[in-house]
Amino acid sequence: MRSLYSFLFLLLTCPLMAQSVTDTLQSKILQPADMQADFRYFRRLLEETHPGLYRYTPKPIMQSKLDSLAGTLTQPMPFYNFFRMIESLVADIRCAHTHALPTKDWQRLFNSSWKTMPFFMLPVQGRSYVLFNGTADQTIKPGFELIRINGQSIERIREQVYRYHWTDGYIQTAKQAAFQGQLFSLFYYWFIDRPDTYHLTFRNLTGDTVQVDAPAQPFRETLKGYKKNPVNKQMLAWYDKKRPKHPWRLSFPKDLPQTALLRIDSFGGEGAKTSDEAIAKFRQFMDQYMATMEQKKTRHLIVDVRANPSGWDSQGIELVTYLMKSDSAVAYYDRQHSVTDSSEFLQFSDLSEADRKNVKNELIPESDGTFTLKQGDAGRGPRRYTPKPNRFRGNVYILLDGRSASTTSEFLAVAHANKIGVFVGEEAGGAYEGGNGGSFIHLELPHSKIQVGTPLLYYNNAVGNVHNKGRGTIPDYPAPITLADVLNHTDSQLDFVKKRIQDQIN
Known part of the structure; x- marks a missing residue:
C-alpha cells in the first residue's frame, strides 16, 4: 500500500533552481458549467471505483452530501474556493489514500x-x-x-x-x-x-x-x-541529515546488554520492482539480522517504525513472520476487495496493461456486487502465513507514531492483534481495521485541472472485532515526544523502552 505522504513530508530536499512566476490560480475564475462537469466526473470516479467511499459514512448520507455540493455550483467561483470544496469532500471520505492537489506542477510552484x-x-x-x-x-x-x-x-x-x-x-x-x-x-x-x-x-x-x-x-x-x-x-x-543508504538497519545499544534496535525507515523494497522481489530482499536482510542477534545472544528487540509512511504490503507481512510468538500460521488480511472489475477509470490506474487485462481473473464476484481479491491459492479465504523457523523469540518492543501509516499501520495492527510485543509511542496513522489502497487511480479533472488520486482495494486486517473503528493502533504505553526532545535531540520514547528493559535485566 503506497502513500502520498512519502513525498509530502519533504523537509529540506526540494530543488532550488526554478524561475519565479505568478500564481495564476489566484485570479482563475471557474464557470458553473465547467465546475459541474468536473464534479460529475469526480463523483463518477468515486462511485464507480472507490471501495471505501461509504466505509465511515453511510451511503444515504454520503449521497446526500454529494447532491448538496453539486447544487452549489451555480455561480462563477474562484479556483481556490472550488478546490476547497473538492478537498472537503475528499476529507469526508476519511481515507488516507484519497487526495486532491490543485495542479500537476504543485511542487515546482x-x-x-x-x-x-x-x-x-x-x-x-x-x-x-x-x-x-x-x-x-x-x-x-x-x-x-x-x-x-x-x-x-x-x-x-x-x-x-x-x-x-x-x-x-x-x-x-x-x-x-x-x-x-x-x-x-x-x-x-x-x-x-x-x-x-x-x-x-x-x-x-x-x-x-x-x-x-x-x-x-x-x-x-x-x-x-x-x-x-x-x-x-x-x-x-x-x-538536516542525508537519508541512510539502507532503510533497514540493526544496531546494538551500548548502554543495554543483550538488546538490539531494528530501525525500519520504510517498506520501500530496496529497489524491488515486484512483490516477490520485495520479499526476497527483505528476507535476505532479516535472515542476516536474525543470525547476528542469535550470535550476540539477544534477548530484547526494539523495532522502531516511527515516521515509516508506506511501502510493500508483502514486507510488512514478512516482518510479522519474523516476530511471531505462536508456532501456528496466521492470517494477515481477512479480505481485500474492489467495487469494480471493469470501470473505464482503470485506464488511469497504476496497473500495467497486462494487469488490467487480467483483473477479472484476480477478482471473485460476490452477491453484493463487490469483488474479492484472490488470496493466492486460497481463493476467498484469507491466506495464512507461517512463522519463520529462525524468528526472534525474545521480548519485542515496538515504537510507533502518527506517521506510522499505510503498510506500517497494517503491520502494527496485525502485530498488536497477535500480541507480538509491547507498543510504545503515539497512535498509529492508519486505521486498525484496515484502510484502502493496493493500486491507485490518478487523473486530472478536465476543466479545473485539479489532480485527484483514489485507491482500488478495501483492506480488512485480520485483527478480530474492532471496538474503536476509525482509530489507529493504540500504544500500550502512550509516550508523546516533548519539546525538550526536539531542542536537546533526545528521544524520550526510546528511553522509556530502554528503562523497561533495564528494569527487567536488573
Missing part, C-alpha cells in the same frame, strides 16, 4: 512562486513550535511557540487545516502531520489565506510574547534562509 510562511513548524503535544527560521531576522529561534497568524489563533487555524486534511477514520495523530513543515505552509496557502506578509505572534522560551512581520516567500528562498540564518545552526546539525 511551491518552490518557485507560491509565497508561503517562511518557518518550519513542528507540532508537539497540541502546540506548534519553530524548528527552522527561514528569514534573515534572528529574532525568532527554534522552540518558540506560534500563537497567532494574522490575528487568528493557532487553535482556530488548526481546526480549519484539519477540515481539509485526508486521513484514515478519526485519527488525530495523523492530522497533526498537517501542522509540520512545508505541509503546514502549503495547507495554509491552499485553504486559509495567501498574504504577502505574515503578522506572527510567538511565545519565547521564557514565556514572553514576541511579534514579528515576516514576508511571504517561495520555498526556495525559505530553504536558503534555513541554511543561512545562524539561529538554525544546531537544529540543522541534528536534523
Whole structure:
C-alpha cells in the first residue's frame, strides 16, 4: 500500500533552481458549467471505483452530501474556493489514500512562486513550535511557540487545516502531520489565506510574547534562509541529515546488554520492482539480522517504525513472520476487495496493461456486487502465513507514531492483534481495521485541472472485532515526544523502552 505522504513530508530536499512566476490560480475564475462537469466526473470516479467511499459514512448520507455540493455550483467561483470544496469532500471520505492537489506542477510552484510562511513548524503535544527560521531576522529561534497568524489563533487555524486534511477514520495523530513543515505552509496557502506578509505572534522560551512581520516567500528562498540564518545552526546539525543508504538497519545499544534496535525507515523494497522481489530482499536482510542477534545472544528487540509512511504490503507481512510468538500460521488480511472489475477509470490506474487485462481473473464476484481479491491459492479465504523457523523469540518492543501509516499501520495492527510485543509511542496513522489502497487511480479533472488520486482495494486486517473503528493502533504505553526532545535531540520514547528493559535485566 503506497502513500502520498512519502513525498509530502519533504523537509529540506526540494530543488532550488526554478524561475519565479505568478500564481495564476489566484485570479482563475471557474464557470458553473465547467465546475459541474468536473464534479460529475469526480463523483463518477468515486462511485464507480472507490471501495471505501461509504466505509465511515453511510451511503444515504454520503449521497446526500454529494447532491448538496453539486447544487452549489451555480455561480462563477474562484479556483481556490472550488478546490476547497473538492478537498472537503475528499476529507469526508476519511481515507488516507484519497487526495486532491490543485495542479500537476504543485511542487515546482511551491518552490518557485507560491509565497508561503517562511518557518518550519513542528507540532508537539497540541502546540506548534519553530524548528527552522527561514528569514534573515534572528529574532525568532527554534522552540518558540506560534500563537497567532494574522490575528487568528493557532487553535482556530488548526481546526480549519484539519477540515481539509485526508486521513484514515478519526485519527488525530495523523492530522497533526498537517501542522509540520512545508505541509503546514502549503495547507495554509491552499485553504486559509495567501498574504504577502505574515503578522506572527510567538511565545519565547521564557514565556514572553514576541511579534514579528515576516514576508511571504517561495520555498526556495525559505530553504536558503534555513541554511543561512545562524539561529538554525544546531537544529540543522541534528536534523538536516542525508537519508541512510539502507532503510533497514540493526544496531546494538551500548548502554543495554543483550538488546538490539531494528530501525525500519520504510517498506520501500530496496529497489524491488515486484512483490516477490520485495520479499526476497527483505528476507535476505532479516535472515542476516536474525543470525547476528542469535550470535550476540539477544534477548530484547526494539523495532522502531516511527515516521515509516508506506511501502510493500508483502514486507510488512514478512516482518510479522519474523516476530511471531505462536508456532501456528496466521492470517494477515481477512479480505481485500474492489467495487469494480471493469470501470473505464482503470485506464488511469497504476496497473500495467497486462494487469488490467487480467483483473477479472484476480477478482471473485460476490452477491453484493463487490469483488474479492484472490488470496493466492486460497481463493476467498484469507491466506495464512507461517512463522519463520529462525524468528526472534525474545521480548519485542515496538515504537510507533502518527506517521506510522499505510503498510506500517497494517503491520502494527496485525502485530498488536497477535500480541507480538509491547507498543510504545503515539497512535498509529492508519486505521486498525484496515484502510484502502493496493493500486491507485490518478487523473486530472478536465476543466479545473485539479489532480485527484483514489485507491482500488478495501483492506480488512485480520485483527478480530474492532471496538474503536476509525482509530489507529493504540500504544500500550502512550509516550508523546516533548519539546525538550526536539531542542536537546533526545528521544524520550526510546528511553522509556530502554528503562523497561533495564528494569527487567536488573
